[in-house]
Amino acid sequence: MTRIGAMTDRMAIDLPLMTPPLKRSVTIDGHRTSVSLEEAFWRGVADAAKSRGLTRAQLIGQIDHARPPEVGLATALRLFVIAELAPR
Numbered sequence: 706m707t708r709i710g711a712m713t714d715r716m717a718i719d720l721p722l723m724t725p726p727l728k729r730s731v732t733i734d735g736h737r738t739s740v741s742l743e744e745a746f747w748r749g750v751a752d753a754a755k756s757r758g759l760t761r762a763q764l765i766g767q768i769d770h771a772r773p774p775e776v777g778l779a780t781a782l783r784l785f786v787i788a789e790l791a792p793r
Contacts, residue, residue, distance in 0.1 A: 733765065768782060
């Protein structure tokens with residue numbers, strides 16, 4: 706991964722390459738919708754789907770059904786990827 710350094714008042718921090726969100730279409734229960742996520746999150750979703758033996762669309766559908774109605778799909782996907790990366 707290409708990284709860029711940033712200097713704060715106290716220390717240098719190592720940031721991942723910043724990219725704008727990518728919009729992708731997915732079909733959930735026969736309905737097409739589009740979701741905008743940064744590439745790192747799309748990779749996280751794809752990796753999680755592969756590790757579960759699912760397609761990306763199947764995993765996104767499961768996350769969509771599990772999320773509370775007041776939480777947007779993109780937010781649910783980002784939080785899912787972060788939870789996947791957290792130590793257990």
